[in-house]
Amino acid sequence: MKIFVDTAEIEEIKTAISWGIVDGVTTNPSLIKKAVDKRQGKITMEEYIKEIVKISPGPVSLEVLGGNCDKMVKEGRLLYEKFSKYGKVAIKIPVNPSTQENDGLEFDGLKAIRRLSSEGIPINVTLVMSPEQALLAAKAGATYVSPFAGRVDDYIRSKMGMKIGKDFQKDSYFDTERIQIIAERKIDDLINNSKSVAEIYNDAEGWKFWELAQDNGVWSGVDLVAKILQIYRNYGIKTEVIAASIRNPRQAREVAELGVHIATLPFEVIQGMISHYKTTEGMRNFASDIVPSYSALFDQK
Numbered sequence: 001m002k003i004f005v006d007t008a009e010i011e012e013i014k015t016a017i018s019w020g021i022v023d024g025v026t027t028n029p030s031l032i033k034k035a036v037d038k039r040q041g042k043i044t045m046e047e048y049i050k051e052i053v054k055i056s057p058g059p060v061s062l063e064v065l066g067g068n069c070d071k072m073v074k075e076g077r078l079l080y081e082k083f084s085k086y087g088k089v090a091i092k093i094p095v096n097p098s099t100q101e102n103d104g105l106e107f108d109g110l111k112a113i114r115r116l117s118s119e120g121i122p123i124n125v126t127l128v129m130s131p132e133q134a135l136l137a138a139k140a141g142a143t144y145v146s147p148f149a150g151r152v153d154d155y156i157r158s159k160m161g162m163k164i165g166k167d168f169q170k171d172s173y174f175d176t177e178r179i180q181i182i183a184e185r186k187i188d189d190l191i192n193n194s195k196s197v198a199e200i201y202n203d204a205e206g207w208k209f210w211e212l213a214q215d216n217g218v219w220s221g222v223d224l225v226a227k228i229l230q231i232y233r234n235y236g237i238k239t240e241v242i243a244a245s246i247r248n249p250r251q252a253r254e255v256a257e258l259g260v261h262i263a264t265l266p267f268e269v270i271q272g273m274i275s276h277y278k279t280t281e282g283m284r285n286f287a288s289d290i291v292p293s294y295s296a297l298f299d300q301k
Contacts, residue, residue, distance in 0.1 A: 001256045004058070004242065004264040008035040010051060012267040017057060019270075024058030024088070026124070026146075026244070026264040029065065046082070053087040061124045061144075063092035064112075068105055072097070072112040080121050090122040090143060095133045110140040117141030124242065129155075130218065134228040138239035144262070147228055149221025149255065150245035156220065159212045171247045176220040183210045221245065222254045229258055249273045 002023035005016045008031035016022045036045050043051075053060045062083065064075040076091040083089050093112050098105040109125070117123050117140070124144040125137040129152060134145045153174040154164065160179075162168055190206035200206070218224045225243050232239060240261035246252050249272040255263050265273075 001260055002058070002262040003270070004061075004262055005270065006244070006246075006264040006266050008032045008048075008052070009267070010035070010048075010055070013052060013055060016267060016270060017055065021270070022057060023262070024060065024264075025052060025056045026061040026242070027052070028063050028092075049083060050086050053083050053089060056087055059088040059090045059122065059124075061090045061092050061126075063126070067097045067099065067108075069108040069111040069115070072108070073115050076112065076116045076121060076123075077119070080116075088122075090124040091116060092124045092126045092146075094127045095125050095137050095145075096127070110136055113137060113140040113142055117143065126244070128228075129224070130216065131224065131227040131231055134241075135231055138232065138237045142239045144240045144242050145228065146242040146244040146264070147221070147224050148245035149225060149243055149251060150247040152215060152218065152221040152224050152245075153247070156213065156215055156218075159215075160209075173248050173250050174220055176223065179213050180219065183213045186210065222251060222258070225255050225260055226258050229260060 003021050004024040004026050005013055005022050006026045007013060008027040013022070013025055032045060032048065036043060036048050039048075049060075049062065060083075062079045064072045064079065066072040066075050072093055076093065080089055080091055093109055093116070095109050096106050097109050113123050113125060122143040123141065124146055125134075125140075125142040126146045126148075128134050128137065128145050128147045134147060137145045150170075154170075157164075157168060157174065164170060168174075186209050187207070190203060191200055194200045194203065194206075213219070218227065221243075225241060228241055231237070232241065242262040242264050243252075243255040243260045244264050246255070246263055246265050246269055249269060252263055252265055252269060252273060
């Protein structure tokens with residue numbers, strides 16, 4: 001699995017690169033603006049982005065702002081022409097730029113993907129929340145698709161009435177096995193108290209929690225990634241999947257277990273992946289059990 005670091009902080013990018021595990025960078029305009037503002041006019045946004053592209057060992061995803069096909073194509077070309085001379089660049093296009101129902105823009109993301117990818121510009125399709133969207137993005141020519149695992153977890157938890165900051169924190173692991181056990185027990189109660197298959201099947205109230213505990217058959221952000229990978233493997237689709245919106249080390253491990261091509265990870269998630277209490281304990285034990293005669297082997301003469 002390739003690892004992209006998801007940040008706009010130059011210092012974090014350089015530090016993660018020094019660890020020898022970074023294959024690329026993802027970021028967004030808000031993160032870049034925040035990083036530039038911290039430098040109080042010492043560097044422009046364009047100069048800052050150039051620096052990120054120069055130091056990255058792999059592609060840097062840069063996002064368009066336009067809400068329709070023509071604007072996204074124009075901005076995508078501009079970003080690619082301006083920054084690709086300094087390193088590898090991919091252009092972020094939303095899979096569906098629509099901001100409200102029936103505004104006629106639902107397919108403008110796909111049209112922009114097709115036009116830009118046909119020009120040889122690598123496209124990272126962002127804000128993917130369903131396997132269906134990922135399939136369409138790949139057919140339109142996406143180089144990468146980025147399913148937002150953490151946001152899907154948040155959405156499902158909110159459907160069940162859970163509130164962030166109260167019932168869970170942003171970096172909390174979403175234990176879908178526990179949710180499925182609860183859902184199955186509720187269905188068992190429905191079956192035990194019903195008289196016929198038709199009554200069970202049509203009991204909307206009895207199935208309510210089951211429906212709330214998923215998003216159209218997707219049980220979690222990790223499950224979303226799994227379903228996209230399965231569809232791509234079914235048809236030999238070459239588009240790479242970037243597991244995005246990863247909130248904690250366990251989630252990063254689970255998408256790796258699936259065989260995802262890339263995970264884009266916040267700096268603090270990467271830091272969490274290296275830590276384990278027993279490793280630290282083992283190092284303390286090693287340090288206290290150093291054999292002087294073995295240690296002497298390393299003395300310089």
